[in-house]
Amino acid sequence: MPIFLxxxxxxxxxxxxxxxxxxxSQQYQLQSEDVVTESAGQSTTPSFEIPxxxxxxxxxxxxxxxxxxTNSQPFSVVLQSTNLNFQQLTPGKANxxxxxxxISSPHGHQVFISxxxxxxxxxxxxxxxxxxxxxxxxLHAEKWLSANTGFGYTLESKALPEDFLATNYYRALAxxxxxxxxxxxxxxxxxxxxxxIKVLFKILPSQKDSETYSTVINFDILPNL
Amino acid sequence: MRAKFFCxxxxxxxxxxxxxxxxxxxxxxxxxxxxxxKVVAKPGxxxxxxxxxxxxGDPALVTIQILPFTPIGNNGQVVVGKKLDATIxxxxxxxxxxxxxxxxxxxxxxxxxxxxxxxxxxLSEKDYYFTVLASTTPFPESEGSTAxxxxxxxxxxxxxxxxxxxxxxxxxxxPLLSVxxxxxxxxxxxxxxxxxxxxxFMAKNNGRNFVTTQGSVTISGWNQKQKYNLQEATVLSGTxxxxxxxxxxxxxxxxxxxxxxxxxxxxxxxxxxSVSSQRGERAVTAQTTFVAFPFKLIxxxxxxxxxxxxLRKNLVKE
Numbered sequence: 001m002p003i004f005l006x007x008x009x010x011x012x013x014x015x016x017x018x019x020x021x022x023x024x025s026q027q028y029q030l031q032s033e034d035v036v037t038e039s040a041g042q043s044t045t046p047s048f049e050i051p052x053x054x055x056x057x058x059x060x061x062x063x064x065x066x067x068x069x070t071n072s073q074p075f076s077v078v079l080q081s082t083n084l085n086f087q088q089l090t091p092g093k094a095n096x097x098x099x100x101x102x103i104s105s106p107h108g109h110q111v112f113i114s115x116x117x118x119x120x121x122x123x124x125x126x127x128x129x130x131x132x133x134x135x136x137x138x139l140h141a142e143k144w145l146s147a148n149t150g151f152g153y154t155l156e157s158k159a160l161p162e163d164f165l166a167t168n169y170y171r172a173l174a175x176x177x178x179x180x181x182x183x184x185x186x187x188x189x190x191x192x193x194x195x196x197i198k199v200l201f202k203i204l205p206s207q208k209d210s211e212t213y214s215t216v217i218n219f220d221i222l223p224n225l
Numbered sequence: 226m227r228a229k230f231f232c233x234x235x236x237x238x239x240x241x242x243x244x245x246x247x248x249x250x251x252x253x254x255x256x257x258x259x260x261x262x263k264v265v266a267k268p269g270x271x272x273x274x275x276x277x278x279x280x281x282g283d284p285a286l287v288t289i290q291i292l293p294f295t296p297i298g299n300n301g302q303v304v305v306g307k308k309l310d311a312t313i314x315x316x317x318x319x320x321x322x323x324x325x326x327x328x329x330x331x332x333x334x335x336x337x338x339x340x341x342x343x344x345x346x347x348l349s350e351k352d353y354y355f356t357v358l359a360s361t362t363p364f365p366e367s368e369g370s371t372a373x374x375x376x377x378x379x380x381x382x383x384x385x386x387x388x389x390x391x392x393x394x395x396x397x398x399x400p401l402l403s404v405x406x407x408x409x410x411x412x413x414x415x416x417x418x419x420x421x422x423x424x425x426f427m428a429k430n431n432g433r434n435f436v437t438t439q440g441s442v443t444i445s446g447w448n449q450k451q452k453y454n455l456q457e458a459t460v461l462s463g464t465x466x467x468x469x470x471x472x473x474x475x476x477x478x479x480x481x482x483x484x485x486x487x488x489x490x491x492x493x494x495x496x497x498x499s500v501s502s503q504r505g506e507r508a509v510t511a512q513t514t515f516v517a518f519p520f521k522l523i524x525x526x527x528x529x530x531x532x533x534x535x536l537r538k539n540l541v542k543e
Binding site: 056057060061063064065066067068069070073074075076077078079080081082083084085086087088089095097099105106107108110116119127159184187188189190191201203212213214215216217218219220221222223224225 | 254256258262267272274356370437456458
């Protein structure tokens with residue numbers, strides 16, 4: 001028993017190092033260098049060219065190009081509503097509406113959100129973006145439970161960005177009129193059918209926000225490579 | 226009686242005509258295919274690209290646009306550029322589409338998007354990446370209450386490799402194969418046998434052209450040998466990609482880890498990762514190891530042994 005424990009202790013304290021692997025064939029020889037845990041080892045093939053197959057060669061020579069669609073599954077996006085109205089705004093009272101995106105994609109998707117301009121009334125007054133309880137931004141969500149006024153959004157989905165720690169975490173919207181870059185709200189890299197992203201928009205108006213406001217929310221939705 | 230009959234017919238048809246609009250109020254459903262079009266072309270040619278856009282929602286104002294994109298991150302993410310430079314001119318082949326000008330896309334009416342790409346004869350032999358975007362323009366807003374209108378922009382990718390002889394240059398490497406450190410204090414290189422063990426496997430393409438990879442990971446130890454085939458991934462020129470096994474690593478896990486090993490491991494295991502182009506040419510391989518020890522089982526056995534000894538000692542006394 002003590003010998004067994006001693007062997008185990010040696011295995012734990014002195015883990016065996018990674019070894020290089022050499023591969024050979026008649027055409028080529030490859031050698032990968034050591035790749036050790038927690039470090040970026042190098043294991044590289046020399047640069048090489050892949051010729052066309054015989055079938056491809058015929059098409060390439062006659063047309064000058066080959067175009068290949070990689071996957072038969074199309075990229076499908078459903079947006080539940082293209083126009084949403086908040087209820088009558090009441091100062092100090094939170095007002096929520098939601099919209100749902102459903103995405104089907106062969107290799108996952110990426111979704112970005114932005115607003116064309118801030119919520120603006122016909123007279124030109126602006127309902128400002130939320131700063132949440134402790135200072136959120138269009139790139140970072142924070143808790144928004146206080147009476148701090150403004151406009152923001154939160155998300156419900158299986159692939160939430162890491163900053164949305166709970167359902168009461170909100171972000172402001174990236175404002176394209178201020179050259180802010182659309183913010184990523186979803187990123188997946190697996191095949192999916194009807195992956196759902198629910199976006200909840202919240203307005204908490206102040207005493208002076210008594211008008212009606214509007215803006216355009218933009219969703220940029222791309223398949224993953 | 227006759228007036229009542231016509232009145233009923235009128236109400237019926239009014240409801241029938243209004244019903245579809247009530248049940249599908251201003252929804253958007255666009256389908257674009259293919260999601261990725263790979264093109265290998267000679268300089269000086271004019272490749273024809275074909276996409277299909279289908280509207281399964283309400284009629285929409287749609288604008289077609291072509292913009293370049295650049296890859297970012299390790300998960301196949303991209304950033305769409307703001308402007309297309311004049312290096313490669315694109316022209317729609319159908320007169321019904323003008324790039325940058327909205328057109329009405331009716332419900333359930335597929336729209337072919339045929340594009341001609343003119344490659345100058347002096348074009349550098351390398352990769353060019355574009356996205357064909359279809360964006361919807363919201364209809365005029367309703368007044369009276371605070372409103373949000375929604376515009377969507379969906380896209381398909383065009384990966385273009387320009388080559389005069391048809392051969393594409395690829396140079397794969399494995400910049401990272403790692404079993405992240407365990408959370409066991411002072412023994413971060415050892416895993417508890419019963420816990421799930423994550424693995425990170427990154428492939429990099431240092432070649433001139435994009436490559437679609439096929440990869441695998443083999444775990445071998447004294448008691449088992451298991452092979453995992455990884456999901457194919459397109460690695461663009463000069464970028465790296467996390468290769469993943471979708472069956473063990475789902476949703477959020479797949480953004481950080483390649484696969485999650487589940488089972489009961491004891492001792493030292495060797496992880497062999499291999500990646501090659503889709504056609505299997507020139508696989509590049511790397512290895513790493515991890516050690517697992519059944520701390521919980523040993524602890525339990527130790528406690529049971531102590532309890533047994535204590536019980537025996539006390540029972541003997543009695």
